[in-house]
Amino acid sequence: MPAGAPGSTPVDRFFAVPMVLLALTFPVFFFGGGSGHTPGWLLYGAGLLLTISGYIYCALTRKDASVGGVSCAVGAVIIGLLAWTSFGGPW
Numbered sequence: 001m002p003a004g005a006p007g008s009t010p011v012d013r014f015f016a017v018p019m020v021l022l023a024l025t026f027p028v029f030f031f032g033g034g035s036g037h038t039p040g041w042l043l044y045g046a047g048l049l050l051t052i053s054g055y056i057y058c059a060l061t062r063k064d065a066s067v068g069g070v071s072c073a074v075g076a077v078i079i080g081l082l083a084w085t086s087f088g089g090p091w
Contacts, residue, residue, distance in 0.1 A: 012068030015054055019072050021047035022079050029087050041090035044076075044083060051076050 021043050029040040051072045058065045 008068070009064075009066060011054070011058060011063055012066055014057075015051070015065070015068035015072040018047040018050035018054065019068075019075060021050065022072070022075050025079055025083060029083065037087060038090075040083065040087070044080060045090075048076050048080070 025040050025044045025047070028043055029037070032039060051069075054069060054072070055065060057063070058069065
């Protein structure tokens with residue numbers, strides 16, 4: 001199994017998964033047209049849910065969320081605000 005980048009932790013590698021989902025949100029909104037609205041919000045919701053579950057895991061096991069967790073949380077907030085202002089809410 002690949003060890004990842006030098007200096008990265010398993011927690012950092014976990015937070016890469018929601019970051020990819022969050023990064024796919026805007027292309028789905030832009031290129032999905034009217035039909036991209038719901039899948040875009042579903043991708044965002046999945047990324048946000050995995051981010052929150054990662055933080056809960058870190059809190060329960062007393063691990064440090066480190067750079068991966070912080071960048072994922074910041075990305076989720078920025079992407080959520082941009083999606084909300086650009087495309088409206090999920091309903």
